[in-house]
Amino acid sequence: MGGEPLLLRCRLLLPCAGCSPLRDTIVYAEDGRILYIGDRPPSGAKSGIVIDCPRYGVALPCFYNAHTHVAMTLLRGFHDDSELHEWLARMWFVEKRLTPETIYHASRLAVIEMISTGTCGFIDMYFEPEATAKAAREHGVRARLGPVIMGDVDPYRAVEEARRFARSLEGDPLLGGVINVHSVYAAPLEAVAEGYRAAEELGVPFHIHVSETRREVYEARKKHGKFPVELLESLGALGPRSVLVHAGWIASWELDAVRRARATLVHCPTSNMKLATAGHFPLYEAMEKGINVALGTDGPASNNSLDMLREAKTGLLLQRHSYWDTRVKASHLLEAATRGGARAMGLDRGGAIEPGAPADITVLDLSRPWSLPLRPDNLASAILYAATGGDTLYTIVAGNPVYTPENRARLWSLAEQSAQELNRFLEDIGPGRDPTPPCSPRNACKPG
Known part of the structure; x- marks a missing residue:
């Protein structure tokens, strides 16, 4: 290197x-x-x-953040106390107006925050990943990046865009691709199936939100006759490349399917509590079954921090509160924040x-x-x-x-400059709400 x-x-x-x-x-x-x-x-x-x-x-x-949306530093502290659907409408209004330059500054701010708090790498799911790649390269951090597939897209064209971007990072010593499909409810199921095939073909993670809310589970069962993880398995999208995020409403038999598939589960405790998604992430049972468990902060809009040590402590306390005992130890969360995240990223022998x-x-x-x-x-x-x-x-x-200690002042000055750019952007677009989610990647969005 x-x-x-x-x-x-x-x-x-x-x-x-x-x-x-x-x-x-x-x-x-x-x-x-x-x-x-x-x-x-x-x-x-x-x-x-x-x-x-x-x-x-x-x-x-080092710590590895296994699930985030780093450019959402733009939206840190933005409508924090709104209910989930109102919060999303406010976010989507802003996200439909994003530019690559804004995403770059938001990503630079996030990358500086992460390296300032002991994080060496992250898996990101967001728009315009080229802008985030630029920020990651400038500061020498590891990242797994790719466009998020969501909304009314042509599924095959969307996955091809993700393939193209992943191939553009081949050979990079620190950056790599990831196939990001938002979820089974916000992306076409064809994109889920084709996306996993692409991840296998390219040797990169397949990164997806799963069983985050009770509503998601109920709607999957009503519409498809299966719970979300069962649905992934039926689509051929549950395997060793799968990085399944949230899983607060996963069923016990689905946990066995995750184990058989050798997939990874990612716990995002702060975000789950802040957004009031409820449920319970079965960390102890997953680790006892030999499932790789990683830790993620989620995006800065729903956390609001990218501090993995803070996330690990929160995760430990939440687990003990949920189990009513101390079976989950400090070592479990440190393992998830280090070796678990490295495995999710596909980083050989990382985390030790x-x-x-x-x-x-x-x-x-x-x-x-x-x-x-x-x-x-x-x-x-x-x-x-x-x-x-x-x-x-x-x-x-x-x-x-x-x-x-020698470069801290320079880095934090750059972070402040980026924060000022973000505030200017928000002032320029003004307030608003939009109840429909963005479509991504843009080149794959259907007309109208």
Whole structure:
């Protein structure tokens, strides 16, 4: 992948979600992958970037946001207290007026937020993915991108547009394609079936909202005689490429189908609570069945944060509140936020700090009063329950420090500039509502 070799020295290091902490550890990486972990520099190490963690600096695997709509930073704090259908009408009014330049600035703001809070990669579902790809490349972050398929589209033309975009990213060391079909209710079923075939053909994720609301489940059963996951299975769209988002209303027998298919489930706890979708995401049962579970923030309009540490804590607390016991541990949510997200992205060996893994590392500063006293035996607890993404000191993607104490002021200045552009856009278009969703991709929309 190129770039300078990296040598990282930390007093405390958490190699993976369920691992014991390591003390006084050196990590050495070349060409974007970790080559060595030990207590002294490896023989033959090349000169390059050296990072010495401060006394309370803790290294851990980077976070991967397995479901978001990053350009919705534009709509952060926008009609937050409206009921779902009114909220959507307000969103759709704005989204039908989006430009690539606006999506670029919204994406740049989001990418800077993510790397400032320890996230190395994300799976995105939104419009004009070229604009988001530009922002991701500028800041050296991993992303899986593609146009969202939704609305009154020609399903085959829509999937072909998604194929075209995914192929345009082939060979990119950090970016890759994803086939984004909004849902079984907002896209033609032909697009669902054809989209999964395209994902298999291209070797990319098939990313879809599933069983988010009770209404969705009831309508699928009424219209098609099947629950949403059953419907995906009948369409040939449930398999190892499937990344199924929300699943708060998934049935127990559907969970068995997900396991058989080796699909991924993505939990978005904050968004589900904010939008009052109710239901229960069966995290413990899914993990016990061996299903890959990942964590997502959803979009900044329905969260409103892209902070994966905050999301992990929220997810853990919600799970315990739902189960009435403590069977779900900090390690479960850290696993979902790291290795689970890496698997969803198709990132080989991501989510752990070990030889051969991608050199995707976050360093947190746990010297703040809210994280103390700190010891190796309470490290995972301090990370999950006390720290936030705002405690991030370094975010390292493929061995490249993309967020550091030295570049923070410059990055945040760029974020502020983009935020000003977004406010100008909203002022120019004014308020409004539109009860019909946008159509995407535009080239595949039917006339009228």
